[in-house]
Amino acid sequence: MVRIDRDGAYYLNEDKQPVADLNEIRIKAAIVLRNNPKTPFMVEGDKAVAYDAVVQAMVLLQQAGVPLALVTNKPSRFVPELLADKQLDGYFCWLVGGDTLPVQKPDPAALNWVMQQAGVVASQALFVGDSRSDVLAAKAAGVPVVAVSYGYNHGQPIAAENPDLLVDSLDALI
Numbered sequence: 001m002v003r004i005d006r007d008g009a010y011y012l013n014e015d016k017q018p019v020a021d022l023n024e025i026r027i028k029a030a031i032v033l034r035n036n037p038k039t040p041f042m043v044e045g046d047k048a049v050a051y052d053a054v055v056q057a058m059v060l061l062q063q064a065g066v067p068l069a070l071v072t073n074k075p076s077r078f079v080p081e082l083l084a085d086k087q088l089d090g091y092f093c094w095l096v097g098g099d100t101l102p103v104q105k106p107d108p109a110a111l112n113w114v115m116q117q118a119g120v121v122a123s124q125a126l127f128v129g130d131s132r133s134d135v136l137a138a139k140a141a142g143v144p145v146v147a148v149s150y151g152y153n154h155g156q157p158i159a160a161e162n163p164d165l166l167v168d169s170l171d172a173l174i
Contacts, residue, residue: 073098106136135161
């Protein structure tokens, strides 16, 4: 089974031995899928959750006319289904997956692309994230960044990344 974890890391088997080279997994996955098209290829979206106040914050922002974007390192083909499953679809004007551009976070390219599409500069944007990659991407793009204290950060406290603001819930932004 080919697996992609919540942060977009690729694995070839259940013991989650990571594949060192993304090209290696693409080649192996293509061979496996060509030889057996019914091979499960999945993202671990069943572990993803919508935390308290996320939907409420998105509803209020949408009602206020604030365009929202989702920037993730997950492969883009899994994002719409995952959003729909968590009842988060329909809120985002732009979806940028880990394979949308040639580089992923922490490179700022995705944030720069979204700002270009939205017609805004960094000082007019805000990035909310839960990982080191999120904070580093925002800082590299010059975008103010709010980090949430929960979520996915390889088990490390997000405060160590020195975001502009650290919150325990998106309620703090509403």
